[in-house]
């Protein structure tokens with residue numbers, strides 16, 4: 001039984017075996033009792049949430065790494081792993097006890113890789129550009145994406161990016177790293193279509209989720 005004063009309800013204590021069962025890392029212990037105070041989800045730290053592009057947009061600001069402090073509930077670990085890390089969680093559960101102990105050993109923390117910087121799409125790092133109306137209305141709308149081309153679908157998709165303000169249009173680039181890459185590729189003289197292909201290849205080969213930049 002825990003000592004009096006440390007009990008905070010039936011689920012307040014952390015069970016050591018849950019660390020390997022649910023992929024948790026012990027972050028903090030009580031200095032006097034050595035009881036676990038805080039644990040962190042290692043899938044968040046090494047893999048990040050598994051989301052499709054639509055979810056990625058919705059949660060653009062959310063880069064939370066899940067942690068639990070003095071509240072250790074199996075149902076919450078499971079719920080979190082199922083919703084945020086479904087495929088790696090399935091792999092993990094299928095691993096042996098020894099494999100689980102070594103599961104994160106050779107992994108590089110996500111924040112030390114280039115992926116979150118390209119994938120983030122965080123509005124905190126979004127790039128806002130104000131553009132003269134004639135550039136949007138004449139060059140982009142009429143000349144570059146003529147409504148007669150492809151039934152106007154491409155034009156509509158492109159124009160969705162530009163928000164009309166008083167005397168200018170505002171465009172928000174949610175993924176500035178990708179934007180800079182695309183601008184650099186185009187400046188080298190490749191076509192827009194080639195650029196789109198290169199971005200798609202980069203995505204499939206490296207696993208970087210690059211957003212389609214015209215949607």
Ligand SMILES: [Zn+2]
Pocket residue numbers: 041042043044045065066080081084085
């Ligand atoms: Zn997690």
